[in-house]
Amino acid sequence: MIKISYEIKKMRSANGEITVPGDKSISHRAVMFGAIADGVTHITGFLKGADCLSTIDCFRKMGIEIDVTEDMITVHGKGINGLSKPSEMLYTGNSGTTTRLLCGLLCAQPFDTDITGDSSICRRPMGRVTKPLSLMGANIENEYCPLHIHGKEITGIDYKMTVASAQVKTALILAALYANGDTVIHETEKSRDHTELMLGAMGANIKVRGLDITVSKTDKLTAQDIDVPGDISSAAFFLVLGLILPNSEIVIRNVGMNPTRTGIIDVLKDMGADLEIFNERTATGEPVADIRVRSSKLHSTKICGEIIPRLIDELPVIATAALFADGTTVIADAQELKVKETDRIKAVCDEFKKCGADITPTADGMIIVGNKPLCGADFETYGDHRMAMSLAILAQRAEGKSTLSDSKCVDVSYPKFFEDFYELNDV
Ligand code: SPQ
Numbered sequence: 571m572i573k574i575s576y577e578i579k580k581m582r583s584a585n586g587e588i589t590v591p592g593d594k595s596i597s598h599r600a601v602m603f604g605a606i607a608d609g610v611t612h613i614t615g616f617l618k619g620a621d622c623l624s625t626i627d628c629f630r631k632m633g634i635e636i637d638v639t640e641d642m643i644t645v646h647g648k649g650i651n652g653l654s655k656p657s658e659m660l661y662t663g664n665s666g667t668t669t670r671l672l673c674g675l676l677c678a679q680p681f682d683t684d685i686t687g688d689s690s691i692c693r694r695p696m697g698r699v700t701k702p703l704s705l706m707g708a709n710i711e712n713e714y715c716p717l718h719i720h721g722k723e724i725t726g727i728d729y730k731m732t733v734a735s736a737q738v739k740t741a742l743i744l745a746a747l748y749a750n751g752d753t754v755i756h757e758t759e760k761s762r763d764h765t766e767l768m769l770g771a772m773g774a775n776i777k778v779r780g781l782d783i784t785v786s787k788t789d790k791l792t793a794q795d796i797d798v799p800g801d802i803s804s805a806a807f808f809l810v811l812g813l814i815l816p817n818s819e820i821v822i823r824n825v826g827m828n829p830t831r832t833g834i835i836d837v838l839k840d841m842g843a844d845l846e847i848f849n850e851r852t853a854t855g856e857p858v859a860d861i862r863v864r865s866s867k868l869h870s871t872k873i874c875g876e877i878i879p880r881l882i883d884e885l886p887v888i889a890t891a892a893l894f895a896d897g898t899t900v901i902a903d904a905q906e907l908k909v910k911e912t913d914r915i916k917a918v919c920d921e922f923k924k925c926g927a928d929i930t931p932t933a934d935g936m937i938i939v940g941n942k943p944l945c946g947a948d949f950e951t952y953g954d955h956r957m958a959m960s961l962a963i964l965a966q967r968a969e970g971k972s973t974l975s976d977s978k979c980v981d982v983s984y985p986k987f988f989e990d991f992y993e994l995n996d997v
Contacts, residue, residue, distance in 0.1 A: 575948065576977035578965040583817040583865075584994035590805045592617035592798035593826045594983050595736070596764050596856065598625050598667050600796040602675065602744075604645035605634040606652065607772055609793030613643040615824075615853075616798055620981045621665035624687075628668060631656040647793050650747065655681035659716070662687040664911060664953075664982050666694055667737055669715065673699045674741030677708035678748035679721040686716035690911050690953060699741040702729055706745055706753070726751035726786070733906065734879040736761040739783070746785035747774060757781040761879040762830045767855050768796070799826035799858040804984045806834050806884040807959045811994070812863035813843050814894045814967055819864045820994060827857040833880030835861075837888060841868045841895055870897030870940055878903050883910075886960040889918050892938040893927055894967060901935035911982075912952035921949050921961060925968045946970035955982040962991065 592615040602625065604611030616622065618638075626636050626643070633654035635646040653676075660683060662668040669687055673696065676683045686692065697713035704710065705727050709720040726749040731738060739755060743765055746753035758781070766778050771794050775786040805825045812820040827835075827850070839845055846862040868891060873881070881888065885904055892899035907914040919931040924947035928939035946968045951958040958979050965972035980987040 575973040575975055578962050578972045578974060579992060579995070581815060581966055581995045583815050584811050585819055586994045587821040587823065588808060588990050588994065589823045590800040590808070590825065590990070591619065591984055591986070593801040594619060594621060594803065595667065595762055596768075596796070596798045596826070597622040598665075598671065599740075599764055599768050600798060601625050601629060601636065601643065601645055602671060603768055603772060603791065604647050604793060604796075605629045605632070606650050606675070607647040607791040607793040608649050609647055611645040611647060611793045612795045613645065614641060614797050615800070616643045617801065617983070619983045619985055620663055621668065621983065624661065624663035624665050625668045628660045628662065628672065631658065631660060650789060650791060653679055656683060659684040659686055662691060664688050664690055666691065666910075670696065670699045670737040670741050671744060673703060673710060673717065673719065674744035676719045676721060677703050677710060677745055678724045681721050683719045683721070684716055685719065691715050695909055698733060698735065698738050702738065702742055703745055705729065706749055708745065724749045726753035728754045730756045731758055734759040734761050735906070736763075736765070740765040743769065743776065743783065743785050747788045749787060753785045755783045755785070757783070759876045759879050760830055762828065764828065764856070771855055794854065797853040799853050799856055800824045801983065802826050802831050802834065803883045805861065806887050807963055807987070808994070809834065809838060809843075809845070809861065809863050810887045810891045811963050811966065813838065813866045813868060813891060814963070816865050819862065822861045822863070824858055825861055827859045829857070830880055833877045834884040834888060836877065837871060837873055837881060838891065840871050841891065842866055843868065868895035868940070870895045870899040872900045872902070874900070874902035874935070878906070882906055883956060886914055886918050886956050887963060889922070889929070889936060889938055890960050890964045892940055893922065893942070893944065893964065895940040897940060899938045899940065902932070903934055905934040907935075911954040912957065914954070914957070917952050917954065917957050918960070921957070922964070924949065925964070925972070944968040946972035948973045948975070950975045951979055953979045955979045955984065959984065959987055962988070
């Protein structure tokens with residue numbers, strides 16, 4: 571295949587108002603949980619990115635009718651036992667969330683399933699879900715895709731998580747809805763809790779006490795209409811763009827502000843960012859707000875410990891902000907970055923170095939010395955949407971021309987990223 575590199579146009583400043591697309595994590599869950607609920611789920615604000623479309627495709631293959639129109643997704647739920655055996659292999663594309671959550675949901679079905687995804691998915695570890703599920707009695711062949719799931723009866727367990735992961739947690743919760751007896755999950759650190767909120771609202775037998783979640787067999791979920799807020803992980807790119815470009819002011823509307831996702835706000839404020847959060851409200855049980863960001867003089871910080879799961883997906887763009895901050899920023903306890911769409915520690919460090927950045931990878935993060943002169947470069951995205959968008963932001967402050975090896979990968983979470991990006995241009 572011939573790869574066409576993409577030249578990133580330069581902006582002098584960024585001004586205006588944008589609404590980022592719907593939250594990816596919530597969009598996946600709305601389709602999955604709607605499919606096993608009684609009744610019809612209407613989803614507005616759904617992210618029509620490649621990952622969430624993969625989720626829709628998988629559920630259609632299991633007999634769920636899903637209507638997609640311009641501004642609404644309608645899922646015709648078939649109840650907790652309503653899924654049917656797919657006639658072919660389920661293909662999850664680039665989506666770790668789809669792949670791992672399906673392992674939990676499908677291990678206790680009365681049929682077998684095969685799952686695979688693209689080359690990135692086939693390199694991502696699935697043992698983190700298949701191993702704890704096997705303690706419940708599940709039988710899933712392989713620790714990397716393709717996976718073969720032998721559906722069978724399973725039993726609840728008491729499980730202490732070994733990694734702070736919402737995907738592992740959700741896979742266990744979904745299996746627990748079907749298991750005999752209670753399942754108790756102990757988190758090490760709080761990861762995103764959209765599953766607990768949404769399933770709770772749909773009537774699942776789920777209780778959360780601090781870091782402990784108890785789930786019992788559930789006979790019925792009741793469909794709820796879901797209004798998906800904008801994805802803070804997508805807003806993150808514009809937060810950093812507005813901060814690092816001079817004379818900029820951007821208002822981002824309708825951003826999901828679930829506290830398990832807002833680590834980036836805390837870190838950027840700690841770095842001296844001029845951020846204003848206003849119009850705070852809730853949408854289907856999730857906090858939402860508008861955010862105003864203005865160009866700011868940033869300084870370095872240390873990012874580690876319990877905040878990491880609250881900003882894991884934002885670390886590539888937070889590292890971009892650190893390039894323009896006074897002093898040395900340290901990111902630690904973020905070894906999970908190595909098992910994302912690509913190894914995001916290596917990818918960030920290798921690519922940032924190409925433009926002259928002073929950045930050193932460590933076993934669990936990176937060290938960035940800010941405010942070094944940067945020049946444009948030909949960047950590799952590794953087919954990773956968050957790498958592509960972070961590099962596009964970085965290129966705005968690098969002297970000279972920059973290109974991306976691929977711009978199409980942004981389709982995974984933000985198909986209109988470049989349109990929204992240049993819309994803010996103030997040349
Ligand atoms: O779905 P996928 O491919 O794993 O997507 C990513 C992302 O950057 O968009 C991670 F690469 O987000 C994950 C996130 O890192 C989405 C997610 C979820 O919806 O539950 C949870 C996080 O992963 P994990 O491994 O910490 O549970």
